Amino acid sequence: MKALNAFESLCLSRERKIVTAEFPSFDGGTLDDIRRAAENLAPYVDAINVTDNPAAHAHASNTAMAIALTQLGYNPILQVVCRDKNRLAIQSDIVGVSMFGVQNICALTGDDVTAGDEPEARRVYDLDGPQLVKVATLMGTGMYLSGRKMTSPPHLFVGAVENPSAPPLEYRATRALKKVEAGARFLQLQIHYRPDQLEAFIAACVANGVAERAAILPTICLTKAARALSFMNEHVPGITVPQATIDRVVGSDDPLEESYHLVRELASHALSLPGVAGLHITDFRHDDSVRRLTEDLAIGPRFEEQHAHSA
């Protein structure tokens, strides 16, 4: 029996709320820069997502960042998108990082190349998100898609992403179920600004068994001002920010503080829903808001003992 990593163990036990967060993208620098960024984030989270060319912009590779974090003693979740690589390259990435101790894999279809700064690039999508979940899960048994056996089976813990706010809304929980049946054991949701849609999605995931079989982590996004909300609304595929939400930040005396309050409300609403296992945080504020948010909500590794006592 292999030892479970801390994130995997929490996803399976749900003994307290889980917190994951997105690691910043790097465009150069040194291992020290990675260490500093990890030191800022790690005390407040259970695992750190390394992204795979987010929004179709090239950055330091997901595999390099995951290996670096593992060697520094942190627990990364390797995001893998289907946009840039075919099934051969994706499988070699996964088996490669597994040899460095990377265990958590989050499978995404991925934003299209047209969302990025090199829209002329060839898009791949040789696999799609649900297929990638199945392939990664298969690799955890020690086999490539071709049926060829690996020297030894890597320990992999596979998850996926679903968007509770993208049409067809009523179908999203069924699509989540498809990923769970393919092997996903955690679901990090797309950033949302519609509590009503999240609530409906989670209720459907409770009804169809997804919430029990996979740890669902809704995503909130820490921003500084209304400009970021408008930008996401206009430019990020699959994210819609209601005008009233943007107006609320625009109209406030202190947009920085109001942005925080908005996110804290979204987060605490999400955590109040039965079937939600924790929270995934995307931070564009780059201040101490991750610490503040996890303290305000009393979630994450620093609140382990309090919860154990109160339970």
Next chain:
Amino acid sequence: MRGLLPVVEHTVKKPVWDCRMCGQCVLHSTGMTCPMTCPKTLRNGPCGGVRENGHCEVKPEMRCIWVSAEDRSRTLPLLPAAWREEFDHLRPPVNNTLKGQSSWLNLLNGSDRRTPPGWGPA
């Protein structure tokens, strides 16, 4: 026959379904909506980038083909119940060696259901 059949198939299916001749037709399970017309050629449902109005992330003027497929798999008259149910099945990765071939022939000889050994039966 091998040479002629793909031409006949494309002639029939191109105008109706904008067929891309993937050689492994799954139209029956996708509400008679061709998944290869999705700009990402996704075989397993809508990606997370679908716009609020149900249109495509890549082509804003186009309705997401998976929004149409999901809708049509439920509402299209005369669609057998088994086909409607198949909508939720996990479809295997595309077999790129079948591209350009007749899916009718591949259906008859079973090559459209052949999946990589690691995948298991389709």
